[in-house]
Amino acid sequence: MSMTEDILQDRRYIVVEGPIGVGKTSLARRLAKTLGSELLLEDADSNPFLERFYRDPRQGALPTQLFFLFQRAQQMQALRQDDMFSPVRVADFLIDKDRLFAELTLDQDELHLYEQVYDKLAIDAPRPDLVIYLQAPVSTLQQRIARRGIPHEQGMDNDYLARLVEAYTRFFHDYSAAPLLIVNATEIDLVNNDDDYEQLLRQIRRLRSGRHYFNPLPIAM
DSSP states (O other): OOHHHHHHTTOSEEEEEOSTTSSHHHHHHHHHHHHTOEEEOOOGGGOTTHHHHHHOHHHHHHHHHHHHHHHHHHHHHHHHHTGGGOOOEEESOOGGGHHHHHHHHOOHHHHHHHHHHHHHHTOOOOOOSEEEEEEOOHHHHHHHHHHHTOGGGTTOOHHHHHHHHHHHHHHHHSOOSSOEEEEEOSSOOTTTOHHHHHHHHHHHHHOOSSEEEEOOOOOOO
16 A cells, blocks of 8 residues: 555545644645645635734734634535545644634634624534644744745734744644644755655654654755
């Protein structure tokens, strides 16, 4: 059995997660290409409130969060409807973490409204067969955000980024809904370095259930 076939065995839905700048979307794209799977991405570019949020978080937080919530709910509904065809999917977001951003950015009244909307939507998201959580310190995220050069991200408040990293750490410390691979992505390049990427694939191939930690050493290109 090839490595790809082994990875796909009992894994029809793989999610890559992590804070802004850690490389989750790039890794999701590469995994989808390797596995020949469907790719499910957050469509941040279609959110008309996101740039406003980065300029003025207090004014832009609620509409930004609600837009993403409705978008993700629609994607999860489509995912459920297509389950009968059982395609392999790789996604760059976990619907469970939506509340993480809401709790981080909304005031008490806004959060209460958000939670009411969330509950009314009754989102029936499929359970991932594997969640890959990419970790990196704030300094690394800052460098990667600057390198990719998305204009509205460049003025991102460092305190917000630090609180986001901490929120992700708390969230995944308690996460047990699916097999979890926690990857220290600080010193590796999973997109441009084939050896680093192959290390990750071998790690994915070995695990089947529970919580696992992967702290790879960088391999020079």
